[in-house]
Structures are given as structure tokens and as C-alpha cells.
Amino acid sequence: xxxxxxxxxxxxxxxxxxxxxxxxxxxxxxxxxxxxxxxxxxxxxxxxxxxxxxxxxxxxxxxxxxxxxxxxxxxxxxxxxxxxxxxxxxxxxxxxxxxxxxxxxxxxxxxxxxxxxxxxxxxxxxxxxxxxxxxxxxxxxxxxxxxxxxxxxxxxxxxxxxxxxxxxxxxxxxxxxxxxxxxxxxxxxxxxxxxxxxxxxxxxxxxxxxxxxxxxxxxxxxxxxxxxxxxxxxxxxxxxxxxxxxxxxxxxxxxxxxxxx
Numbered sequence: 001x002x003x004x005x006x007x008x009x010x011x012x013x014x015x016x017x018x019x020x021x022x023x024x025x026x027x028x029x030x031x032x033x034x035x036x037x038x039x040x041x042x043x044x045x046x047x048x049x050x051x052x053x054x055x056x057x058x059x060x061x062x063x064x065x066x067x068x069x070x071x072x073x074x075x076x077x078x079x080x081x082x083x084x085x086x087x088x089x090x091x092x093x094x095x096x097x098x099x100x101x102x103x104x105x106x107x108x109x110x111x112x113x114x115x116x117x118x119x120x121x122x123x124x125x126x127x128x129x130x131x132x133x134x135x136x137x138x139x140x141x142x143x144x145x146x147x148x149x150x151x152x153x154x155x156x157x158x159x160x161x162x163x164x165x166x167x168x169x170x171x172x173x174x175x176x177x178x179x180x181x182x183x184x185x186x187x188x189x190x191x192x193x194x195x196x197x198x199x200x201x202x203x204x205x206x207x208x209x210x211x212x213x214x215x216x217x218x219x220x221x222x223x224x225x226x227x228x229x230x231x232x233x234x235x236x237x238x239x240x241x242x243x244x245x246x247x248x249x250x251x252x253x254x255x256x257x258x259x260x261x
Contacts, residue, residue, distance in 0.1 A: 003027075004051035004122055008034040009041045009059055009067075010085070019054065022111040028123055042070050050080040052122045054114070057086035057097070068096060081122050083114065106142070108166055108193040110185070113173055144249045145169055152224065153216020160208030163201050164242070166190050171246035182239040205238050224248055 006029045010016045016034035023031050032049065035041060038059050044050050045067075055067060071079055084097055084104045094104060103117050145168050146156075154161050167186050171177045180186065187198030194201070213221065213235045225236060225244060236244065 003030045005030050005032055005049055006052045006054065006118070006122075007032045007041065007044060007050045007080075008054050009036070009038075010034070010054075010056045011036045011059060012056075015056075019111055019114070022115050023118075026115075026119070028119060038067060041067055045070050045074060045080070048078050052083070052118060053080040054083045054118065055085065057084055057088070083118060083121075085109070085114075106169070108170065108189045110170055110174060110189070113175075116175070141169060141172060141249065145172070145245070148224070148245055148248055151217065152220045153212040154208050155211065158204070158208045158211065160204035160206075163190050163194065163204050164208055164245075166193065167205065167238075167242045168245045168249065171242055172249050177243060177246060182242065186242070202238060205242075209235060209238065209241050 006023060008016055008019050008023070008031075010019070013036065016036065020031060020034050023029055029052075032044065036059070041053070041055070041059070045053075059067060071082065082097075082101045084094075084101045085107065086094065086104060087107045088094060097104070103121060105114055105117075142165070145165050149161060149164060149168075150156060154164060167182075167190060170186060170189065171180060174180055183198070183202075187201045190201045191198045225241075235241075
């Protein structure tokens with residue numbers, strides 16, 4: 001099988017290094033030197049050297065628009081497969097990219113999941129573009145998690161609400177959630193995204209869970225957690241809560257959650 005040239009384009013040197021390590025040693029991939037310079041990305045695209053582009057949406061001050069324009073200007077056969085990394089979930093911000101993007105990842109994300117998706121999509125013989133499933137799954141999953149958290153009484157003005165939402169999403173997106181360790185994988189990843197220590201993430205998530213158990217909708221909590229609501233057992237731990245919520249959002253129907261049905 002012919003190797004594919006992969007370019008990592010991120011502002012953060014730390015993120016470039018982490019992803020370069022994650023992609024190193026793969027037989028199917030030739031890793032081009034990672035860059036945080038939009039001009040370098042444009043030059044490599046024009047030279048036709050990039051088969052797979054993992055791009056940070058905010059690579060430059062114009063939210064990546066020059067890169068998007070360059071992609072649109074390329075002949076179809078020379079366009080790389082685009083995997084977009086973004087902090088946004090709003091349809092209106094993602095829509096300009098939908099025609100060129102294979103899959104969209106929301107920060108924080110698991111590098112190993114990104115590697116898996118690149119291998120799955122990038123090694124296909126037929127290049128499929130404009131796959132709405134990547135964007136649909138982002139919108140549907142984020143909104144479903146938000147509905148679940150708000151439904152049991154986790155207040156949206158709590159900082160822990162957003163950290164909980166990200167933690168549940170990381171579990172829900174993983175193909176092997178049982179292998180995830182909350183203290184090793186989740187807290188540090190979310191802390192990096194929010195610029196704080198993992199212990200701050202742990203405390204914020206714990207506070208939001210306790211608030212929901214004290215002031216939230218007990219009927220909704222009982223529906224989702226059952227025995228965990230009883231007084232003797234008490235509240236679930238952070239890991240149990242997140243894993244159960246991830247299971248709920250994977251099992252619940254998607255109808256009516258996203259306008260892209």
C-alpha cells in the first residue's frame with residue numbers, strides 16, 4: 001500500500017509534538033515536518049505534497065480562511081483529506097468547512113482517537129469528501145450531552161458543566177471507554193484545554209455533580225442512575241457519573257437533536 005503524506009498544522013508547539021509522537025512509526029503514514037505557519041501549509045498544498053491534512057481551525061488570525069480558500073482552489077484530485085480541529089460546535093462556524101472536511105474533532109480530544117480516524121478514513125482507496133457524518137456527529141453528540149446534563153440539573157453557569165460535557169464526550173467518542181483512566185487521560189486533557197491543573201478539573205466536576213444531586217431533578221437522576229440515587233449508596237464518583245452519562249448519550253435516539261438529520 002502506498003504511504004500517505006500527513007501534515008500536522010497547529011499553532012501550539014506542544015500539540016504538534018504530541019501528535020507527531022502519536023503518528024510516528026506508522027507504516028501507512030509519512031509524517032511531514034509539523035508546522036504552525038499558515039504560509040508553509042499553503043506552499044505544501046500548492047506543491048501537491050500533502051495527502052492528509054490535520055488542521056487547527058484557528059491556525060491564523062482569519063480562522064484558517066486562507067487555508068480553506070487554498071483547498072477550494074485546488075483541483076479535486078490534489079485536495080488532501082482534511083481533519084479539522086476546532087473549539088467550536090456551532091453549525092454556522094463549521095458550515096464553511098463542511099464540503100472539504102472528512103471529520104471534525106472538538107477540543108479537548110484524544111490523540112489516539114484522531115490517529116484511529118485518520119487511519120480508517122485516510123487509507124481508503126476512494127476519497128470521499130464532504131462527509132456530513134463528521135459534522136453531524138459533533139452537533140448531535142454535543143447537544144445530546146448538553147440536554148442530558150441540563151436535564152438532571154447541572155447548571156450551565158457552573159464551570160464544571162463545561163468540563164463535565166467535555167469529559168462525557170471524550171468517553172462517548174472512545175471506541176474503548178473501559179480503557180480510559182479519568183485521572184490519567186481525562187483530567188489532564190481537559191485541564192490543558194482550560195488552562196488549569198487536573199485537580200481543578202476534578203474539583204469542578206465534583207462540585208457540579210453534587211449540586212445536581214442536591215438541587216436537581218431527582219426523577220431524571222433516578223431514571224439515568226437508578227440505585228446510585230439512594231441515600232445509603234450516595235452520589236456516584238466522577239468516573240462512574242461520566243461513564244454512565246456517556247452510555248446514555250450513545251444509546252438515546254438522535255431524532256430532534258440536530259437540524260442535520
